[in-house]
Amino acid sequence: MRKKKGLKLDGWLIIDKPPGFTSAHVVAKVKRMTQAAKIGHAGTLDPLATGILPLALGEATKTVAYAMDGAKTYRFTIRWGERRDSDDAEGAVVATSDARPDRAAIAALLPGFRGDIMQVPPVYSALKIDGERAYDLARRGEAPVLEARPIRIDRFDLIDMPDADHAVFEVDCGKGSYIRALARDLGEGLGCHGHIVALRRTRVGPFREEQAFSLEKLGELWENPPSSDTLLPVETALDDIPALAVTGPQADRLRSGQEIRVVNRDDGISRVMNAGTLVALAEIEDGQVRPVRVFNL
Template sequence: MSRSRRGRPVHGWVILDKPLGLTSTQCVGKVRRLTDAAKAGHGGTLDPLASGILPIALGEATKTVAWAMGAGKTYRFTVRWGEATATDDAEGAVTCTSPVRPDRAAILAMLPGFEGEILQTPPAYSALKVEGRRAYDMARAGDMPDLAPRPIRIDRLALLDMPDADHAVFEVDCGKGAYVRALARDFGQALGSCGHVTALRRTRVGRFDESRAFSLDSLAELCQKDAAHAYLLPVETALDDIPALVVTGPQAERLRHGQPIRIALAGPGLPPEGQLLVKADGRAVGLAERIADEIRPLRLFNL
């Protein structure tokens, strides 16, 4: 006989302000235990040496994780000039040094070259797979992976501060797959020096930002009070950028049973073709696809 899944049917998003020193997986486990949720996952990994926004999906919200992971992100990070490391952050051994310390003018002149669609070689110490093996496992074993450059999107780069000659603080808005550690490495090389990340904080994932985030301590206090409304965002929050379609109760039932429905091709409020968030009676029904006058169910929520 199979064991029943432990936990309650808790559905929605918790936006955690991840502390330093914990992995994303450890944070998911802590939030799951605090909320007693039967199912949990996260919407984008943060390294242990990084802090900030870690969206955690509970219950049916796990069905929308892919949209959170694909959303734009904002990071604030500090680069240490004159030293490159094996991991491109402060955790790795120093691999080379340089006496060059770029000035403000040189940094500002460099930044536009990294904006837009660019090619970026991921760090050797990353979770990417090479012939079935994690790149960081290969690197730790002394077998440095050969990672090909990948296209990424950088929407905005800003120099925020230069506290001293050795350090500069930046902010970046970027798309899925961009590595901030690789940016620091490439900044150093572009400026005739070398560099690595010494501090990294994610301040935004899509619509999730610091204004909606809770620390583990504050979340624990709210959970003790059973104040779910204070920390839980609706399942569909990660889908804010997807057009919505409101249907009737009978239409929602047809979709829940895997059957398509038809809509009029004339009149106000006609949604575009493609993926839609379907709602009925003020609640999310699930994701569907519109093709001409037909709405086909894709992924439905059991709420």
């Protein structure tokens, strides 16, 4: 018997991920709820973490890379006095300290964590070393050696210090930044160790917390009758790419892989629109528009 293909649904669905779920688990649950034929996510969240997990349905999967390249915002709590092998509360304690930082010490250190910096990822990460995930090596006790990588931190602010053992921070960062590693390195820099005990993502590129649905609410909305009103347009992930309006015939040419010509346009990637519908991502060079990714909407 041929496997049922599922519904053709195109757009972005923003989930407020609960703790204890992997990103893959959320994708599987939402796929069952919506019966979507194709679905993927834009940026993994650790099981410990909560917050927005953008899901791409149908043609939106073609824009996932653009969403993942966008800036992200996290709010997190560090527990001082313990370093853990996973750099979060789920790992084993590997070092302790009785020292506790004050607000002045933290404020003095934070500027060194802003801007373009180098960061060693956590050993419990999905990065591959000779074809194996670092976390698989770590679980076998093989202590993977990970090289420092460049990352971008646009904002790193101390928000609250509820007690001597904890501090709450917010960070705006670029692709590839590990918040667990920031907590680890800040604790080491302060001479007191530290690890993440709470982590919430509040922004991924153009996607915000207020656009997110809990799994429970989503289940209600898609139950009876199913509702696609929860979907954001495919082009939401492309909002920082210049738009190019084209005519119907021009749109048809681009969809069939043919080039068109325009005047008075700068070179570079453009988001091609026709009557409010996304047609393609196209490369413009000397007025020649070449489709590089076509959308079937």
